[in-house]
Amino acid sequence: MRKSFMNVCPRDCFSSCRLKTVVDEGKIIGLTGDPKDTYTHGALCAKGYAYRLEQEDPERILYPLKQQGKGSGRWERLSWSEALGEIAERLVRIKREEKTLLSVALDKYLGTTGLLNGTVDAFFRSLGPVTSIIGSPCEPAGVDALMLGYGACRKPYPEDMANARLILIWGANPAWTVPQQMRYVYEARARGGLVVVVDPQFSATAARSDLYVEIKPGGDGYLAVGMAKVLWEEGLMDESFLREATWGWEAYKEYLEIVNWPEITGESGVAEADIRALARLYAGHKPATLWLGIGAQHHPSGGQNFRAIDALAALTGNIGIPGGNVHYAVPDSATEAGTFAGIVSPAGLEGRQGAGGGKEEARRIGTGRFQELAELEPPLRFLWVSGRNPVAQNPESARIQDVLRQIETVVVADRKMTATAALADYILPTASFFEYEDVVISTWHYGVALNQKALEPAGESRPDFWIVRELARKLNNLSPGFSAFPVNLEAEEWLDAALKPYYSQWGITHYRELLERPVRLNLPAVPWQDRVFLTPSGKYEFYSKRAEMLGVSPLPIPAREKEKSSGYPLQLLSVRSFAALNSQFGHLFGLLTGEGPKLLVHPDTARAKGIEEGGDACVYNNLGEIRLPVSYTRSMSPDILVAFLGIKDRENKGLNALLPLQEADLGVLSSGAKGLSFQSCYVNLVRCVGHG
Ligand SMILES: Nc1nc2c(c(=O)[nH]1)N[C@H]1C(S)=C(S)[C@@H](COP(=O)(O)OP(=O)(O)OC[C@H]3O[C@@H](n4cnc5c(=O)[nH]c(N)nc54)[C@H](O)[C@@H]3O)O[C@H]1N2
Numbered sequence: 001m002r003k004s005f006m007n008v009c010p011r012d013c014f015s016s017c018r019l020k021t022v023v024d025e026g027k028i029i030g031l032t033g034d035p036k037d038t039y040t041h042g043a044l045c046a047k048g049y050a051y052r053l054e055q056e057d058p059e060r061i062l063y064p065l066k067q068q069g070k071g072s073g074r075w076e077r078l079s080w081s082e083a084l085g086e087i088a089e090r091l092v093r094i095k096r097e098e099k100t101l102l103s104v105a106l107d108k109y110l111g112t113t114g115l116l117n118g119t120v121d122a123f124f125r126s127l128g129p130v131t132s133i134i135g136s137p138c139e140p141a142g143v144d145a146l147m148l149g150y151g152a153c154r155k156p157y158p159e160d161m162a163n164a165r166l167i168l169i170w171g172a173n174p175a176w177t178v179p180q181q182m183r184y185v186y187e188a189r190a191r192g193g194l195v196v197v198v199d200p201q202f203s204a205t206a207a208r209s210d211l212y213v214e215i216k217p218g219g220d221g222y223l224a225v226g227m228a229k230v231l232w233e234e235g236l237m238d239e240s241f242l243r244e245a246t247w248g249w250e251a252y253k254e255y256l257e258i259v260n261w262p263e264i265t266g267e268s269g270v271a272e273a274d275i276r277a278l279a280r281l282y283a284g285h286k287p288a289t290l291w292l293g294i295g296a297q298h299h300p301s302g303g304q305n306f307r308a309i310d311a312l313a314a315l316t317g318n319i320g321i322p323g324g325n326v327h328y329a330v331p332d333s334a335t336e337a338g339t340f341a342g343i344v345s346p347a348g349l350e351g352r353q354g355a356g357g358g359k360e361e362a363r364r365i366g367t368g369r370f371q372e373l374a375e376l377e378p379p380l381r382f383l384w385v386s387g388r389n390p391v392a393q394n395p396e397s398a399r400i401q402d403v404l405r406q407i408e409t410v411v412v413a414d415r416k417m418t419a420t421a422a423l424a425d426y427i428l429p430t431a432s433f434f435e436y437e438d439v440v441i442s443t444w445h446y447g448v449a450l451n452q453k454a455l456e457p458a459g460e461s462r463p464d465f466w467i468v469r470e471l472a473r474k475l476n477n478l479s480p481g482f483s484a485f486p487v488n489l490e491a492e493e494w495l496d497a498a499l500k501p502y503y504s505q506w507g508i509t510h511y512r513e514l515l516e517r518p519v520r521l522n523l524p525a526v527p528w529q530d531r532v533f534l535t536p537s538g539k540y541e542f543y544s545k546r547a548e549m550l551g552v553s554p555l556p557i558p559a560r561e562k563e564k565s566s567g568y569p570l571q572l573l574s575v576r577s578f579a580a581l582n583s584q585f586g587h588l589f590g591l592l593t594g595e596g597p598k599l600l601v602h603p604d605t606a607r608a609k610g611i612e613e614g615g616d617a618c619v620y621n622n623l624g625e626i627r628l629p630v631s632y633t634r635s636m637s638p639d640i641l642v643a644f645l646g647i648k649d650r651e652n653k654g655l656n657a658l659l660p661l662q663e664a665d666l667g668v669l670s671s672g673a674k675g676l677s678f679q680s681c682y683v684n685l686v687r688c689v690g691h692g
């Protein structure tokens with residue numbers, strides 16, 4: 001019998017689309033966007049429509065697996081009881097031998113953004129102090145930049161973009177990464193608004209813009225400083241906003257006076273006349289909105305670059321007005337919802353005594369710094385990876401693989417045999433979001449929606465929540481009191497407790513009513529209208545003492561990009577494809593594009609190396625080598641190579657095999673660790689001879 005369900009795509013993505021799923025005999029036979037979804041209006045992306053195919057995915061892991069020797073590929077099927085029993089024994093033994101659980105770490109990110117996922121963090125907290133992998137691989141340098149300016153990271157509702165007379169999309173590619181948002185971009189355009197894109201490559205969004213500005217990677221701060229210089233020189237600023245609502249303009253002005261054009265144009269790669277024209281255009285179309293992309297802050301000066309760009313909004317008074325402001329993927333909804341926090345630390349789990357006698361603190365390591373994991377004292381003996389694929393997505397893949405081999409026990413909870421899972425001792429198969437109830441809150445449009453259970457879990461896969469609760473039971477059987485995880489709580493009770501504080505605001509009495517009435521977090525559609533900023537001065541701060549404490553200039557002054565070495569003169573940019581999400585959906589790429597992964601090379605560069613279109617290139621640096629077929633394009637300058645995030649070569653090596661660990665300048669304020677500079681990848685290229 002056919003039945004319909006509401007689902008919510010929980011991928012680490014802006015749109016958190018509501019889906020209408022039709023199920024017949026245990027299979028999804030129909031899947032569309034929900035036309036009542038006020039943000040997406042029922043439009044999905046290619047990956048969303050492809051979920052139906054995922055049901056047949058032969059790569060899905062259906063049973064708990066144990067590997068005889070990491071990386072050997074000798075997998076053996078276990079029952080859940082065996083797998084969790086063995087894992088529990090290992091944890092108990094570690095605590096007995098080390099007298100602490102600091103040798104245990106969780107590496108977790110947003111494989112799913114469903115709220116229940118927070119129970120995995122709760123489980124690890126329930127053990128007492130462990131090694132926490134903190135920070136975020138994604139947005140923290142940019143978040144810090146906004147926090148320094150405004151005191152908090154807030155953004156308008158994404159629909160407010162339709163009110164802008166100018167949309168300046170700076171290092172984002174929404175046509176591929178947030179296709180649903182293009183509706184609002186086009187709406188602004190239909191009303192006469194202009195769309196400008198700043199990007200080192202002529203992206204899909206640039207192709208849909210009125211003006212494309214080609215920038216040197218990482219040169220964004222200088223372009224912004226140049227624009228600010230023009231705004232000031234030509235008297236294009238909003239004087240009353242500057243006077244009443246900002247702090248430190250005089251100091252910033254002094255810098256703008258001395259910074260010279262050769263430095264600005266040299267670092268940004270944009271000609272002075274173009275910078276002048278862009279500054280006039282931006283100032284002449286109020287309200288103008290800025291969209292800051294995640295990619296543009298994955299640079300050594302990414303945080304300061306964002307401060308310089310963001311300052312343009314303050315200089316022109318484009319803050320606190322409809323159609324203005326800065327759009328950036330921010331975790332504001334996460335904190336506002338409180339629910340994430342609520343689910344992460346249920347009452348009673350905080351402040352557990354460590355085995356060391358009460359004062360023991362968790363050990364903290366910044367995300368992506370696997371090098372440090374290998375050097376810890378006491379050494380790391382147990383790593384649990386959840387919703388994360390560090391071998392593919394962190395810098396220095398080979399080094400990560402080495403560290404994974406060294407760690408006594410690696411457990412990976414995932415749906416697939418990822419590059420990381422291939423080096424696990426245990427793989428615990430997780431259920432897909434169609435297979436259990438959850439609630440998803442969008443950090444972009446703040447929608448709160450119920451994801452119903454539409455299918456039974458495939459094979460023996462189970463939700464992460466079920467897995468950690470069973471493990472807590474096993475642990476406490478072996479060693480009473482080992483885990484304070486509330487094993488008697490059902491998923492429904494967790495969700496109810498987390499969301500209850502919001503029920504009266506939303507006019508509901510239980511979260512299941514979200515099925516009929518999805519809601520939105522009650523955040524201002526246009527932030528900062530009151531001009532009360534949460535900075536030390538209470539104003540928008542050009543000059544920030546906190547920035548200085550974080551080790552960068554108090555002013556939004558960018559750092560120069562490092563000189564490229566002559567050995568590795570090409571910069572390899574990783575760009576997101578419409579057909580993949582980070583390391584996921586890799587199988588779709590060929591299906592949707594009719595071709596496999598390609599390295600995009602400027603024809604001048606390729607020809608100089610004797611590489612034909614379609615021929616194989618070896619891309620290399622001191623970290624390693626990957627081999628990819630080449631496709632010619634003139635969409636970026638000859639010293640840039642472009643490849644899609646998530647691609648792998650014939651030996652299953654991905655882009656991050658070539659990416660060194662390089663930090664961004666900011667990130668500590670919001671996430672506890674600096675962000676990572678994923679675009680700092682310098683390589684060289686030769687024609688491959690032979691295969692293999
Ligand atoms: N070179 C380069 N590297 C980058 C970036 C870049 O631009 N360039 N971008 C960075 C950014 S912005 C980000 S956000 C990171 C992302 O880095 P990751 O978060 O590590 O990337 P994903 O590939 O999304 O990995 C998520 C994993 O979760 C699994 N998963 C899915 N659903 C579930 C579930 O319900 N439970 C569990 N336990 N697992 C599940 C998926 O199968 C997948 O293996 O990558 C960073 N790395």
Ligand SMILES: Nc1nc2c(c(=O)[nH]1)N[C@H]1C(S)=C(S)[C@@H](COP(=O)(O)OP(=O)(O)OC[C@H]3O[C@@H](n4cnc5c(=O)[nH]c(N)nc54)[C@H](O)[C@@H]3O)O[C@H]1N2
Nearest residue numbers: 171172173177198217218293294295576577578580581582
């Ligand atoms: N289809 C799809 N959608 C996704 C994802 C995905 O993998 N695939 N991932 C999700 C995640 S985790 C994230 S973080 C978001 C990110 O989504 P976006 O914010 O759109 O960011 P990116 O895709 O990282 O980069 C966008 C653009 O930045 C450009 N860029 C790189 N370096 C620079 C620079 O120095 N300056 C400037 N101005 N531009 C630069 C790239 O060429 C690219 O066109 O997308 C989410 N949505």
Ligand SMILES: [Mo]
Nearest residue numbers: 137138139294
């Ligand atoms: Mo991200």
